[in-house]
Amino acid sequence: MAIWLGLFLFLCAVIGMAAFAYAVHRRSTLGFGWVLHDSHRRARHCNREWDLYAAIFAVPSFTMLLAAPVRRRVVTSQAAES
Known part of the structure; x- marks a missing residue:
């Protein structure tokens, strides 16, 4: 693949991801979400901020991080058995 084609595809991917993120933010975060x-735009009486989006998305992320080593052991042990 020519370097120019690779660069062009990379730039298209970056621009496409930015456009998709903008559209999702406009529709979900500023719409039904x-x-x-x-929650983080309201006036606060303390320094603590409870961003519910962060809390909601942290749970699946943390779960997947915890599950990765377990899955690796299962896949490795299955490969050793074959």
């Missing part, structure tokens, strides 16, 4: 997004 405003209740969650608004």
Whole structure:
């Protein structure tokens, strides 16, 4: 593959991901998800901020991080048995 084609594809991917992220943010975060997004825009009485989006997305991320070593052991042990 020519370097120019690779560079062109890379730039298209970056621009496409940015456009997709912008569209999703406009539709979900500022649309039906405003209740969650608004949690960090309200006036606070303390320094603590409860961003519900962060809490909701942290749970699956943390679960997948914990599951990765377990899955690796299962796949490795299955390969050793064959």
